[in-house]
Amino acid sequence: MKTIDQETLYTMTDGDWRERLDELSYYVLRQKGTERAFTGIYTDTETAGTYHCKGCHAPLFSSAAKFHSGCGWPSFDQVIDKQAVDETLDLSHGMRRIEVTCHHCGGHLGHVFDDNYVTDTGLRYCINSAAVVLEPDA
Template identity: 55%
Template sequence: MTDQHDSPEQGSEAVSEAAAVTDAEWRQRLDPVEYAVLREAATERPWTGELLDEHRVGVYRCRACGAELFTSTTKFESGCGWPSFYDPRDTDAVTLIRDDSHGMVRTEVRCATCGSHLGHVFEDAPQTPTGQRYCMNSVALTFETDA
């Protein structure tokens, strides 16, 4: 399953730059855990991420390329063990892809700029305005407080 978030705007300079990064360069830029999650779609252990309990006002960015993905205003406590958001910064920030791995059907969330794996989105958050839970790996994100 894919949706309107299938591909980033091809004319974007940031997209072109991120697409030009080789696997060897990603391995140099990212530590082994970051690489496993962002480039190989691994998952960090629940309740271990440094951003799980982050409650300051700010912006969450892709750890691989720095693209702005989520804002603190859409972060909520889902109780799942990973940082959760009910909506991305905008619809072009992420790409949604059908994921049939591990014997289940899920929707994978990737950074629209560099294609890095961020986590999955689920339709199980009726307490939020969108009903969605973007369940993200802390290691896939960086946090920048509002100045």
């Protein structure tokens, strides 16, 4: 599947997003929701490939960066490209976190934390399975 071009994204309405995404993915990507821990299809998968934004299909994470953090969501220690995501301060729900959104379409992906003691980057991108789609390696 091809990444949606910027012109199309700019003209997409809320109704277009609702048609494109299933209910949970719409909630996560467009309404900044969170799927319940340990319920996502990619939490424990070890399939090799590239994780793309479910909203626009932009590449976000490599399976090589995925690790088991035990947090209940897929965890990655780095993005596929520094410009693939945007990171902004999130003070919602009485917490101080860094929200991660798709740079291409603005969809909410999850949060990034600096509490990873497993890999060298020290980062844990905690990503909702409903926000991504895995394209397996050929």
